[in-house]
Amino acid sequence: MYIISKFRSGLKKTSRFITSNIINSLTSKQISPKIIEDIETALISADIGLDVTEHLVNKIKKIKITDKIDSKSILNLLSNEIKNILYECEQNLIEKHNDGLKIFLFIGVNGSGKTTTIGKLIKRLGKDKKILVAACDTFRAAAVDQLKKWSDNQEADFFQGSLNQDPASVAYGACEKAKNDKYDFLIIDTAGRLSNNTNLLNQLVKIKSVIDKSAVDLKLKTILVLDGTNGSNMINQVEIFGKSLNVTGLIITKLDGTAKGGALISIAKKYQIPIHFVGLGEQEDDLLEFKAEPFSHSLLNIEN
């Protein structure tokens, strides 16, 4: 329960707005066009795109007006709808009974939180695991230092190349080391890149194919880190990175602020893709498993 309550308290600040809107709209106890508009407003402001908003609003419109309808029942209905869409996306990244080397390749747009999320993930994997962290961001100033600090703090082993070395060759070296020295996990950080930058996208494809070649029989997970403050562009990111890289799962960060990450709902509707974790802060413990129910409750600020 700790996880859920932490998750909720983190998200609470973000969703007060929706609820107050809906509650205000319900004082008339009637689902009038005005109320519909207010619900629409609340949903759109949460970055829930127009399509999904329309879909949700249509569900509300179907409610028969009786005395029993109150703000709570409408919120529950909305949150159930959202939960049902997101439910399929719940999936642990860390499989419990799985021996041998597992490789996580982290990708995403600039500044989305890849490096920090890796730091948090090492903590979560636990000190009893043999973990190798590889710095394949050889471009950004002090990117290697940043990852190394996280890695050292969490007492993981660190692998880096020389300055400006081709990231794919660093990845290759890391794979070989991880195999030879029998690591449980290899986590690879990459430089941020925008999804429409073809050259940099191809660089990722190369990194991935090098890993695939070095580790044919091994499980590789390619994890796309989304910045929770992004709007509809998140959908583009999943689409384009997904197309060229076989993204196996998502992590969404920065939901500890006012952003709501509502675009996730469109993503879940459009792509069958797991959402592993939610980032709720900058500290090592601020990474929580993604769960549809608390997420949708929190989005609408429903108290249990």
Next chain:
Amino acid sequence: MFGILNEKLEKIVGSIRGKAIISEDDLDITLREIRIAFLEADVALSVVKSFIEDIKSNIVGQKVLKSIKPDQMIIKLVHDELIKILGSNNESLNIAKTGLTKILFCGLQGSGKTTTVAKLANYIKKDSKKNILLVSSDIYRPAAQEQLQVLSKQINVEFFNHKNTKSVEKITLDSIKHAEQNLFDIMLFDTAGRQVVDEAMMEELKKIAQILDPQETILVADSLTGQDAANIANSFSKTVHITSSILTRIDGDGKGGAALSIKSITGAPIKFIGTGEKIEQLESFHPERIANRILGMGDIVSLVEKATENIDQKEIENLAKKMSKGKFDLEDFANQLKQMGKMGGVSGIMSMLPGISKAQKLMAENKISNDTINHQIAIINSMTKNERSNPEIIKASRKIRISNGSGMRVQDVNKLLKQFLQSQKMMKRMKLMNKGDLSNNLLQKLQGNLPPNFNH
């Protein structure tokens, strides 16, 4: 940026084109569609609402309704409203004539502050002899100090090393003292990323601003931001006096709504935009051009400016000379392609020409990309000097050799030769009307060069 919005608005305006008068229903539908287009472009809802309201009230107040064509009127109103939000001219940095100018940077985590500090320092340094100091008060993010220090070395600007001071206030005070004692002209002050709900961190920012008393307080925001842009703009403006903003990641395929939201809510001008990870990738922001671009009116001015900025002046003169003699060979064609690459490639140029969304669609359909340019240059590089100046000698066996040498298919070689011939024709035609000045000329050349790319 703004591509989708532009496409949508073109469509909306197109649907009322030709109508003699605009009925109330037409107007309602049009406004509703504009609302949807803006929301889909990630403009914050509150901003969209007031935008629509303003247009509505302007229409109501307008008596000339019958004398102007409805589509023109809508374009005009939307344009005026956009200009009202975005401002019309580029505004430059507020730099004190004498003494130390302090520029404070703030924003959410990962929005691009540290990178932008270095970019702006580099930008200022390029056309002034100002003595610049970079300071980072980010004592939280691992390697934040190192990041700015590395960047400062790259651009050869001094970095204030506070050697692990753990108090942000002390860093602020010490850096001012250091800057004043050492007669720096400009101090760029980086801060840690912060969420607006983090009261302690917002308080910290307020304190920094109080001590620093900066001439500029810049909000750095990610142009991919969604509806949250409204909260960011609101909260930062309430905490400190935002004097300008810089939008980063304009090089992405975001729809640019955050630019409107942030400008509209902070009221402070957007002075620069970040167009890539590299230090040179910072441009001054020209609102009117953007407004025109949103409306698909094209942006000839910025095309010409960008062209003259990036194109090698010598190359141009050479090209011009050859053209005036009626000579234009594959060597020149390769040069021309390279110049195009420098201007941000085909897509960079296209996005500045009128009818942008149509052109971009065509490009997508024909799969014309910056890679195409590089491939074409590779083909030409595989030719001998003789072949380049006498393309007509390139027959079957030479084509196969060139294809092998460049790693491209023979078809591609053929395609390139065909395109070259078309360009050559265009050049000849241009020679006949070769009277304008250099920049005019340049534009014609570019436009002349584009069509062959489209119909191969």
